[in-house]
Structures are given as structure tokens and as C-alpha cells.
Amino acid sequence: MKLLDKKNWQAIPIQDCAEPLDTLPAEIARVEPHPYLALGAAYPDSTPHCLRRGVLQRLIRVHEALQRRHPGWRLRVFDAYRPNAVQQFMVDHTYATMRAQTPHASEAQIWERVYTFWAQPSDDPATPPPHSTGAAIDLTLENAAGEELDMGTPIDDFSARAHPDFFRDQPQHADIQARRTLLFDLMHAEGFVQHPAEWWHFSYGDQLWAWRHGAAQAHYGRADLI
Numbered sequence: 001m002k003l004l005d006k007k008n009w010q011a012i013p014i015q016d017c018a019e020p021l022d023t024l025p026a027e028i029a030r031v032e033p034h035p036y037l038a039l040g041a042a043y044p045d046s047t048p049h050c051l052r053r054g055v056l057q058r059l060i061r062v063h064e065a066l067q068r069r070h071p072g073w074r075l076r077v078f079d080a081y082r083p084n085a086v087q088q089f090m091v092d093h094t095y096a097t098m099r100a101q102t103p104h105a106s107e108a109q110i111w112e113r114v115y116t117f118w119a120q121p122s123d124d125p126a127t128p129p130p131h132s133t134g135a136a137i138d139l140t141l142e143n144a145a146g147e148e149l150d151m152g153t154p155i156d157d158f159s160a161r162a163h164p165d166f167f168r169d170q171p172q173h174a175d176i177q178a179r180r181t182l183l184f185d186l187m188h189a190e191g192f193v194q195h196p197a198e199w200w201h202f203s204y205g206d207q208l209w210a211w212r213h214g215a216a217q218a219h220y221g222r223a224d225l226i
């Protein structure tokens with residue numbers, strides 16, 4: 001299952017608007033400890049809990065809209081800014097995990113699976129992995145009791161169940177599909193686009209956004225280069 005053709009979106013030109021990275025406010029919940037820090041990823045000059053200013057402003061409006069619909073509920077951020085070195089670390093980690101879990105699979109089969117869910121690490125400023133732009137975010141919802149809602153899979157579940165519409169024709173899981181649809185609708189209303197293979201990944205203004213949005217240019221390139 002290859003859902004993204006890199007040729008389609010990584011060729012889109014980037015005109016970076018040079019907004020700074022801003023830290024997520026306390027009212028938006030975070031997955032703690034940060035999952036990639038916990039795995040040993042290094043962030044020597046940065047924190048994963050930040051986004052480009054305009055992207056964060058949109059996310060705060062999403063959060064306010066969620067609270068109008070469901071008082072006390074909060075967005076819960078799993079990952080936001082991710083330098084290219086961390087992208088490489090997580091791709092290597094996922095390859096090693098899949099290698100151990102499927103010893104009979106070929107290298108090509110495993111890489112195909114890895115790159116269904118991860119963008120290719122790249123040092124080329126013309127092809128930044130989405131999270132390295134500070135314009136992409138992985139997130140879910142929590143209720144007023146601070147409990148993470150059941151979205152059908154955890155974030156970074158690398159299976160077909162991660163597909164946003166996986167539960168759409170399963171009436172017994174209508175509650176899960178309704179929560180996925182709620183997250184999508186709230187994010188979409190603020191201009192975010194969703195990754196076609198992952199219910200939890202959204203972005204605004206990066207190349208993937210431009211491709212899915214039909215825009216001629218992306219607004220955000222690698223955040224460490226501005």
C-alpha cells in the first residue's frame with residue numbers, strides 16, 4: 001500500500017514566510033514523556049513542542065472550537081517540530097523494529113512499509129520532511145477527565161487501521177469513526193490537511209499541504225534554515 005507519491009508533492013516550490021517557531025501553550029495537552037525523546041532521539045538545539053507562529057495560531061483556534069463543542073476536552077499533541085536528524089532516527093528505529101517483527105520480509109518490503117508512514121529524511125532544503133518545517137503536527141483528543149479518547153489505534157500504529165477511513169463502514173465502531181471525523185472537521189475548518197494514511201497527522205502550509213490543497217507554493221520550508 002503506497003499512498004503518497006513523493007514526486008507529486010516534493011517538487012512543489014517553497015517560499016518560506018520566515019515565521020518563528022513558537023512554543024505550544026499550556027492549555028493544549030501534550031503526550032508526556034515526549035515519545036521520541038523517550039526513545040533516545042536528540043534535540044540539541046530545539047524542542048518538539050513548537051510550531052510556526054501562523055500554524056500555532058490556527059491550532060489554538062482549533063482548540064477553542066473543540067472546547068465550544070465539548071467543554072473541557074483538549075487537543076493532545078504527540079509530536080510537532082521534528083528536526084531532520086530526528087526524522088532519520090525514527091525512520092531507522094521503525095526499520096529496525098519492523099525488521100525484528102517480520103524476519104522473513106525482504107528489505108524492499110520493509111522500506112516500502114516504513115515509507116508508507118514516514119516521510120523520507122532529507123538534508124536538501126527543497127525537500128524537507130514535513131515536521132522539519134514546523135508546520136506539521138501529530139495529535140489526538142482527550143476528554144474533560146484528561147483521558148485520551150479511543151481513536152481506534154494509538155498514534156504511530158503502523159497498520160491499515162491508521163487510515164483515516166478504516167472504520168467508516170464498520171457500524172460497530174461508529175464511535176471511533178465519529179471521533180476521527182470530529183478531529184478532521186475541526187482541523188479542516190482551520191485549513192489543515194490530513195495525511196492520507198494517518199488519522200493523526202495534519203499540516204498547514206508545507207509541501208504536502210500545498211499538494212493536497214492544490215496550491216502552487218508551500219509557505220514553510222525547513223524551520224532551522226530561517
Ligand SMILES: C[C@@H](N)C(=O)N[C@H](C)C(=O)O
Nearest residue numbers: 117118119130131138201
Ligand atoms: C509516522 C508519523 N509520526 C509521521 O509524522 N509521519 C509523517 C508522514 C512524517 O514523517 O512526516
Ligand SMILES: [Zn+2]
Nearest residue numbers: 136137138201
Ligand atoms: Zn506527523
